[in-house]
Amino acid sequence: MEEFEETPRQHYTEAQKNSIFNNEFMPHINSMYNFAYRLTLDGDDAKDLLQDTYLKAYRFIESFQQGTNAKAWLFRILKNSFINDYRKKSKEPSKVDYQDVETYYNSEDVDRQITPDLRVEALKDMIGDEISNALNSLDVDFKTVIILCDLEGFKYEEMAKILDIPIGTVRSRLHRARNLLKEKLSTYAKQMGYKNA
Amino acid sequence: MSTPDPKNMKQDCSNKRECLEMLQLILDGEATAEQKEHFLKEHLEECMPCYKNYHLEVAIRQLLKTKCCHEAPQQLVDDIKTKVIQNLSRS
Numbered sequence: 123m124e125e126f127e128e129t130p131r132q133h134y135t136e137a138q139k140n141s142i143f144n145n146e147f148m149p150h151i152n153s154m155y156n157f158a159y160r161l162t163l164d165g166d167d168a169k170d171l172l173q174d175t176y177l178k179a180y181r182f183i184e185s186f187q188q189g190t191n192a193k194a195w196l197f198r199i200l201k202n203s204f205i206n207d208y209r210k211k212s213k214e215p216s217k218v219d220y221q222d223v224e225t226y227y228n229s230e231d232v233d234r235q236i237t238p239d240l241r242v243e244a245l246k247d248m249i250g251d252e253i254s255n256a257l258n259s260l261d262v263d264f265k266t267v268i269i270l271c272d273l274e275g276f277k278y279e280e281m282a283k284i285l286d287i288p289i290g291t292v293r294s295r296l297h298r299a300r301n302l303l304k305e306k307l308s309t310y311a312k313q314m315g316y317k318n319a
Numbered sequence: 320m321s322t323p324d325p326k327n328m329k330q331d332c333s334n335k336r337e338c339l340e341m342l343q344l345i346l347d348g349e350a351t352a353e354q355k356e357h358f359l360k361e362h363l364e365e366c367m368p369c370y371k372n373y374h375l376e377v378a379i380r381q382l383l384k385t386k387c388c389h390e391a392p393q394q395l396v397d398d399i400k401t402k403v404i405q406n407l408s409r410s
């Protein structure tokens with residue numbers, strides 16, 4: 123597994139391992155669960171994915187250098203586990219190949235069409251699950267960058283490492299993702315009766 | 320940022336897309352001090368579409384943070400701890 127081959131192997135005593143697990147890994151469990159849930163959109167799958175990720179993290183703990191960015195390291199394991207083990211068996215087969223999606227949304231044409239004129243007032247009335255549903259509805263790769271950046275506060279450089287993509291791609295993907303999210307929200311706003319939302 | 324007077328603001332932005340990208344760079348904490356200074360002081364207060372975009376971006380981020388973070392069920396947290404301990408004794 124490549125994510126475990128980058129740092130020189132550490133040597134920890136059992137006590138150190140436990141301390142790392144409890145003090146550096148466990149504090150991120152809520153963020154990790156939220157990520158797992160948003161990716162799988164299924165309570166049971168989220169549970170399994172989270173459990174697999176933490177067991178894997180423990181198993182490969184000597185690939186983690188104590189005191190470095192545990193959260194980014196864990197998110198990367200979870201993301202890779204999702205791609206390798208869950209995405210394939212996902213109930214909803216992806217309709218388009220990801221590369222096509224990215225190429226499509228990177229074309230200038232689409233950017234000109236997607237200039238959702240959403241207003242702050244309309245957002246203030248979204249007190250239910252609108253935003254959550256809008257986020258969940260996005261393609262996995264777009265949803266992921268919004269979660270990492272806006273919910274978890276990762277820097278672009280950390281996101282590039284978690285996702286194994288260049289920083290430029292992080293930026294452009296985030297820009298598309300936010301446009302798509304706004305487009306969704308503006309559809310909801312229209313349904314709620316905002317004419318020019 | 321002070322509240323600008325709408326009467327003195329441009330109603331159209333000549334490079335909306337670039338501005339939105341700069342806005343996001345700033346809100347993501349990835350812009351340089353100069354970029355920030357230039358955009359916030361010299362552009363935002365004069366340009367209505369960008370001023371609105373700024374507030375929209377901020378509002379969406381707040382909404383995401385308050386509505387899209389769910390905590391892990393305590394049972395699951397306990398299960399994971401137990402499984403790791405079991406794994407330990409097996410290895």
Ligand SMILES: [Zn+2]
Nearest residue numbers: 332338366369
């Ligand atoms: Zn402008």
Ligand SMILES: [Zn+2]
Nearest residue numbers: 334337338362
């Ligand atoms: Zn500008």
